[in-house]
Amino acid sequence: MATQEGPLADLKVLDLSEGVAGPFCTKLMGAMGAEVLKVERPGLGDEARSMPPFYHDEPGIEKSGLFLYLNTNKRSITLNLEEPAGRAILRRFVSWADVVIEDFKPGTLEQWGLDYAALEKTNPRVILTSISGFGQDGPYRDYEATDLVAMALGGILYITGEQAREPLKIGGQPSLYFSGLSAFAGSLIAVYYQEATGQGQHVDISMMEAIGTAQMYSALSYAYKKENRLRVQDFSPMFKAKDGYVGMMYRQPNWEDLCHWIGRPGMLEDERFKDFASRQAHMQELNAIVGDWVKDQSKADVYHTGQALRMPFGYICDAKDLMESPQYQDRGYFIQIEHPATGALTYPGMPLRMGDLEWDIQRAPLLGEHNEEVYCSQLGYTKQDLVVLRSARII
Amino acid sequence: MAMALEGLRILDLTQVWAGPTCMKLLADMGAQVIKVESAKRMDTVRGEANPRAGGAGFYPDNEPGVRPWNRTGHFNDRNRSKLGICLDLTHPKGVETLKRLVAVSDVVGESFRVGVMERFGLTYQELKKAKRDIIMISLSSQGATGPERSYGSFGATLEQTAGVASFTGYIGGRPTTSGTFFPDPVVAVLAAGSILAAVRQRNRTGEGMYIDLSQRETTTAIIGEAVMDYTMNGRVWEPGGNRHPVYAPQGVYRCQGDDMWVALTVRSDAEWASLCNVLGRPELAQDPRFVDVLARRKHHDEIDQIIGAWTESRDAYEVMRLLQGVGVPAGVAEKGDQILSDPHFKARHFWEVVEHPDAGTHPYLSRPFKHSKTPGSTRMHAPLLGQHTEEVLRGIAGLSEGEIRELAELGVTTNIPAGAPQEVDA
Numbered sequence: 001m002a003t004q005e006g007p008l009a010d011l012k013v014l015d016l017s018e019g020v021a022g023p024f025c026t027k028l029m030g031a032m033g034a035e036v037l038k039v040e041r042p043g044l045g046d047e048a049r050s051m052p053p054f055y056h057d058e059p060g061i062e063k064s065g066l067f068l069y070l071n072t073n074k075r076s077i078t079l080n081l082e083e084p085a086g087r088a089i090l091r092r093f094v095s096w097a098d099v100v101i102e103d104f105k106p107g108t109l110e111q112w113g114l115d116y117a118a119l120e121k122t123n124p125r126v127i128l129t130s131i132s133g134f135g136q137d138g139p140y141r142d143y144e145a146t147d148l149v150a151m152a153l154g155g156i157l158y159i160t161g162e163q164a165r166e167p168l169k170i171g172g173q174p175s176l177y178f179s180g181l182s183a184f185a186g187s188l189i190a191v192y193y194q195e196a197t198g199q200g201q202h203v204d205i206s207m208m209e210a211i212g213t214a215q216m217y218s219a220l221s222y223a224y225k226k227e228n229r230l231r232v233q234d235f236s237p238m239f240k241a242k243d244g245y246v247g248m249m250y251r252q253p254n255w256e257d258l259c260h261w262i263g264r265p266g267m268l269e270d271e272r273f274k275d276f277a278s279r280q281a282h283m284q285e286l287n288a289i290v291g292d293w294v295k296d297q298s299k300a301d302v303y304h305t306g307q308a309l310r311m312p313f314g315y316i317c318d319a320k321d322l323m324e325s326p327q328y329q330d331r332g333y334f335i336q337i338e339h340p341a342t343g344a345l346t347y348p349g350m351p352l353r354m355g356d357l358e359w360d361i362q363r364a365p366l367l368g369e370h371n372e373e374v375y376c377s378q379l380g381y382t383k384q385d386l387v388v389l390r391s392a393r394i395i
Numbered sequence: 396m397a398m399a400l401e402g403l404r405i406l407d408l409t410q411v412w413a414g415p416t417c418m419k420l421l422a423d424m425g426a427q428v429i430k431v432e433s434a435k436r437m438d439t440v441r442g443e444a445n446p447r448a449g450g451a452g453f454y455p456d457n458e459p460g461v462r463p464w465n466r467t468g469h470f471n472d473r474n475r476s477k478l479g480i481c482l483d484l485t486h487p488k489g490v491e492t493l494k495r496l497v498a499v500s501d502v503v504g505e506s507f508r509v510g511v512m513e514r515f516g517l518t519y520q521e522l523k524k525a526k527r528d529i530i531m532i533s534l535s536s537q538g539a540t541g542p543e544r545s546y547g548s549f550g551a552t553l554e555q556t557a558g559v560a561s562f563t564g565y566i567g568g569r570p571t572t573s574g575t576f577f578p579d580p581v582v583a584v585l586a587a588g589s590i591l592a593a594v595r596q597r598n599r600t601g602e603g604m605y606i607d608l609s610q611r612e613t614t615t616a617i618i619g620e621a622v623m624d625y626t627m628n629g630r631v632w633e634p635g636g637n638r639h640p641v642y643a644p645q646g647v648y649r650c651q652g653d654d655m656w657v658a659l660t661v662r663s664d665a666e667w668a669s670l671c672n673v674l675g676r677p678e679l680a681q682d683p684r685f686v687d688v689l690a691r692r693k694h695h696d697e698i699d700q701i702i703g704a705w706t707e708s709r710d711a712y713e714v715m716r717l718l719q720g721v722g723v724p725a726g727v728a729e730k731g732d733q734i735l736s737d738p739h740f741k742a743r744h745f746w747e748v749v750e751h752p753d754a755g756t757h758p759y760l761s762r763p764f765k766h767s768k769t770p771g772s773t774r775m776h777a778p779l780l781g782q783h784t785e786e787v788l789r790g791i792a793g794l795s796e797g798e799i800r801e802l803a804e805l806g807v808t809t810n811i812p813a814g815a816p817q818e819v820d821a
Contacts, residue, residue, distance in 0.1 A: 007596035007604075024617075028585075032592050052640055053624035065623025116767070133724075135765065140739040144724035148637060148645055152658035152726035155734035157647065159574030161565070166647040167656055167728045169637050170573045171563035177617035178581060178763070185588035186764030189424050192591050193399040193769055195598065201768035208726075209745055210763035212734065214580040216412075216472070219746075222731030223757040224455050224468040229731055232574045235551035238560075245570050247555045303556075307546045314552030316570045318561040318632065319625030322615060325556075327543040333612050334622075346626040348619055351612035352589055353538075355604030 006033020007354060011191065014097035015039065015074065016081070016090075018046040020173050021131045021207070022103045023070040024180030025187065029099075030073025031350050031359055037093065037374065038071065038365065042078040042393060045367040046071070055342040061367055062341035068364045069347055072337070076365035077374045078395045085394050087112050092379055094122045098194065099187050103131040106141050116202040126200040127190040129183050135206030145207050150175035154211035155218045163231045175211040182210040236314060237287055239294040244321075246294060246302045247314035250279065250286075254311045261309065262293040339363045371395060398425025399769035403594065404791075405502040406431055406493070407477060410438040412550065412576055413610060414506040414534045415473035416583035421590065422476035423762055424771040429496065429787055430474055430778060433483040434809045437780060440469035444812035455755050464780050464812055465753035471777040472759050475749060479778025480787045483807045484515045492802060493517065494525040495792040501597075502590055506534040509544045519605040528603040530593045534586055538609035548610065550576020557614030558621060564634025571634065578614040584763060585613055643691040644698045647728060650711035657706055657714045659725040667691065669721040674705050751776040781810025 011034040015026040023038075023046065030036040040046050048070060049061040056063075080086040091114075094100060100119065102109060109115045109130075116128045130136060133145025140153070148169050151157040161168030186203045194200055221229040236247035250258060259267045267273050267289070272282040279286055294302060299315040306313035315321075322328060323346065335349040350359045375381040375395065389395045403426040407418040415430075415438070422428035432438055441464040442452030452459060453468040460466050483489040494517075497503060503522055505512055512518060512533070519531045533539055536548040551572045554560040559578075564571035586608055593604050615622065624630045637658070639645040645660040661667045664687060668680040679685055679701070684694045691698060706714050711727040718725035729737060735758055740746060743765070746758040754776075762771060788794040788802070802808045 007592040009596075009599075011595075028588070032589075051620075053620060053627055053630070055627045057628055065627050066620040069619035069623050134739060135743055138739045138742040140719075143719045143726075144722055145726075146639070146642070146645070146660040146662070146724045148639070148647075148658045148660055149724045149726040152647070152656075152728040153734075153737070153739070155729050155731065156573070156575060156577075157658060158656070158728040158730050160563075161571070161574070165565065166637070166649065167658075168563070168565060168571065168647075169658075170577055171559055171561075171632070171635065172618045172621060174559075174577065174581075174617065178584070181581060181584040181588070181617075182763035185420065185584045185591070186766065188588045188591040188595075189399045189421075189764070189769075190766060191595065192403075193397070193766075195595065196402075197397075199768060201766055204765040204767070205763065206743070206765075208739070209743070209761075209765075212740070212745065213760050213763045214577055215575055215734070216469075216580070216760070217575055218731040219734055219758070219760055220453065220468040220472055220731075222735055223759070224453060224754075225457060227731070229574070234572050235574075235576065236549065236555070236572060238555075238570065238572070240569070245555075247552050247560075247572065249549060249552065307543070310547065312547035312549055312552055314548065314555030314560075316555045316561050317558050319558060319622050320631055321561075322558050322622065323625065327537055327541045328612070328615075330541040331538055331609070331612070333609075333615070342627070345623070348612075348615055348622050351585070351616040352606060352608040354589065354593060354606050355602075357604075 005357060006031070008032040008034040011035065012096055012098045013037065014093050014100045017101050017103040017131060019048050019103065020066070020070060020176035021179040022101045022183060023048065024177055025183040026074060026101055027070050027072055028184050031361060032354070036074040038074040038076045039079050039090070040076055040367060042080050042395060045078070049367065060341065068339060068342070071364035072361050074365055075370035075374065076368055077371050078368040080394050081112065083394055085392070087114060089394070090114065091122055094119050094126060097123065097126055099127045099129060099191065101129045101131070101183060101187070106132050106136050120200060124200060125194055125198055127187060127194060127203060128200070129187045129190070129203040129205065131179055131183050131205040133207050135209065136204045140208070147173045147175045150207035150211050153208045155215040156211055159215065159218050159229050159231055161231045162233050167231060175207050178214060179205055179207045179210040238316070239291045241294050241297050241299040241302060244299040245316040246299045247316065248290065248306065249312055251311065254309060257309045258311065261305070262290060264289060335361055337361060337363050340366070368395070397769050399766060399771065400425035403427070403502070404500045405429070405504065406496055406500050407504050409504050409506040409534060411440055411506070412469070412473060412579035413582040413586070414504055416580055417534070417586040418477065418504060419473050419475055420583065420587045420762055423773060424769065428477040429791070430477045430479045431482050431493065432479065432780065433489070434481050434780065434812045435483055435485070437464055437812055438470055440467055441780065442467045444814040445816055455757070460753065462753055462779070471751055471754050474777035475759065476774040477778060478783040478787055479781065480784040481781035481808050481810045484517070486805065486807045488802055488805055489807045490516050492788065492792065492794070492807070495794065496787070497522050497525040497529060499791060500526065500529065501594060502530045502532065504532045504534065508547060509535050509539055523603070528597050528601055530590065530597060530603045530606070532586060532590055532606040532608060534582060534608050534610060537611050539607040550579045553578040553611055553614050557611045558618050559614060562621060562632035562634055566634060566636040566638070568634050578610055581617060582608070582610045582613050638695065641688070643688055643695055644702065646699050646702065648699070648703045648706040650706050650714060651709055652711065655711040656728040657711045657725055658728055659718060659723060661723060666723050670718065670723050673717050673721055673723070674701070676701070747773045749773050749776050753779060780812065781808065784808050784810065
């Protein structure tokens with residue numbers, strides 16, 4: 001199932017998390033060869049199974065694109081942790097695991113007798129990585145978080161958008177994904193220590209802190225200058241081309257090339273634009289001139305020609321543009337994955353290459369797909385036992 | 396306290412944001428990270444050698460000072476806990492010396508434009524000759540292969556080319572980039588984990604590897620559902636403001652005071668009823684316009700007006716406390732001074748105060764993870780330009796006094812940036 005030669009081969013990961021953050025972490029681990037056992041609640045399973053997008057807009061627990069993307073290279077079992085019998089079974093997996101990932105509300109594992117102190121008794125090597133809105137302690141510990149709320153308290157929301165309007169979130173679910181990456185790196189730091197010393201530990205991921213490390217400008221600006229950074233809508237001025245938008249950053253070394261390219265060599269003599277500082281001071285006039293030229297160009301042309309002149313331009317790609325990107329196509333970034341509920345679909349692949357390793361990305365599991373394999377082969381239950389456990393709503 | 400990554404040595408040739416942040420995280424956790432720069436080509440976030448006061452650099456109180464390159468916030472933030480050396484890699488002696496460091500290192504990281512390491516004669520194949528099991532990671536804009544491999548980018552342009560910007564923006568408005576270079580820290584954290592995965596493999600197999608990480612691809616990896624909506628349904632996302640794809644209401648509402656805002660999300664009918672109670676309008680929970688999530692999505696604008704009318708005369712922190720008190724996710728959109736004094740960040744020691752000889756004493760952010768047995772910390776201030784050159788060449792690379800003197804005489808290890816005012820004594 002997992003990649004044979006992956007750098008995380010033989011790493012055993014017990015994944016109790018759901019949604020985006022934890023599953024993104026274990027998706028990366030699974031792709032790198034870790035053996036990921038995903039524990040889902042009986043019935044509906046991972047909450048992401050009930051989140052859009054759905055294949056052909058038909059909701060179904062095996063048809064969520066969010067879930068399918070985030071849960072590649074994992075096995076799924078169902079287990080009801082609300083029941084003492086379910087928790088007893090979970091302890092058996094804790095003995096097996098090198099890393100346990102969870103995202104319950106802080107205090108939940110303690111109530112269940114499954115907090116780090118308890119897990120450590122079962123398995124002194126075990127690493128417990130806990131992902132929560134605000135971390136395992138502190139005054140906001142029991143506060144509720146969403147992606148947007150974490151961005152607000154992490155200081156990144158305030159600095160995005162137009163100053164005259166309300167602060168604006170970054171699109172998608174950046175706090176959740178960022179927390180997942182933080183759990184990935186944090187867990188592997190603990191794995192390094194575990195393999196060196198035989199000791200496990202508790203790794204605490206707070207969404208507010210994770211996204212709080214990404215704001216950078218806001219804290220630095222106050223720390224260094226006693227100025228609160230205001231909203232900046234575009235670090236790279238954005239212009240409407242005939243088929244979309246391009247982002248352009250004017251840099252000193254490219255200034256002459258730019259003036260010639262857009263057919264305005266006269267700007268080189270213009271006092272308003274004679275150096276970086278004067279161009280900053282007359283940015284609106286400059287942007288008007290450039291914008292007037294861009295509106296008749298195609299966004300990809302401006303991007304590629306600018307880059308050929310070593311101007312670090314961007315063009316605004318939507319999912320269709322990404323799919324058609326010559327760069328992504330050449331690198332084989334998008335991959336095809338076959339799944340029983342959706343047939344073959346195109347997914348984003350792994351964003352890095354590690355040595356000669358060929359990524360072997362396996363489709364997300366159906367809910368409880370590996371119950372028999374795991375409970376019978378790994379824990380020694382009989383098929384008849386599974387019938388009983390299912391009837392008792394334990395699995 | 397034990398350090399998790401004790402014994403790991405990393406040569407950090409990266410610059411600007413993503414690479415340096417990655418290496419800083421590993422350094423905080425115990426890796427010995429040696430930042431390699433040259434006086435000819437300093438990390439660009441050190442700013443210009445001789446800037447004007449109030450220029451683009453990020454100096455304490457906007458004052459570049461005598462050695463401005465040691466004073467910029469961006470450099471001093473992302474390069475804490477590292478040793479810093481100067482080595483001119485355009486000089487053969489610089490390359491030769493770097494290889495001696497490679498010979499005693501575990502990992503080499505770089506973020507030059509594709510092709511630059513090759514020009515230095517420092518490809519992975521070359522590094523392997525210096526150290527058979529070396530791990531090398533390139534954090535390039537678009538990966539080491541492909542027609543756009545040598546393209547340049549900044550975080551903001553990556554948000555554009557990776558897809559995030561296409562659906563960031565006000566409803567009905569144009570695409571927007573974030574107020575930070577958001578892709579950089581995303582790349583940093585993925586790279587940190589990936590390096591440790593490679594180290595694990597090396598420890599088990601004795602083989603190093605080359606890691607080719609594309610910053611653009613990494614940024615697309617965090618918008619998986621947007622890509623899937625296209626491949627499943629042919630749907631292309633547009634700017635959606637602050638709203639959630641399912642939950643309603645979700646928004647950012649003006650509060651009392653100077654540009655103060657609170658963000659909130661209602662995830663269920665029960666949370667909606669709780670919000671209505673806090674608003675003193677319990678009847679709204681039964682109002683057919685708002686009774687379930689479909690109705691609330693349809694009447695989102697009206698809800699925004701109702702909530703906004705209530706919040707605008709209230710303190711943002713009071714609103715947050717009232718809503719969180721009844722289990723509704725809410726948070727103040729904190730400004731720079733507010734995150735620095737936030738009680739929760741404080742209680743969890745998120746900020747680390749670091750004294751720097753040229754820049755003064757400031758709080759800096761810490762890490763996106765907390766380890767119970769190996770907590771990690773800022774171990775020292777960001778290096779002054781070339782601060783540890785001699786110490787590293789002598790103590791780690793094992794160069795003789797004669798060799799060190801020769802490098803200095805050739806100018807390979809100078810720490811006076813080109814263009815610095817003559818009188819500066821670095």
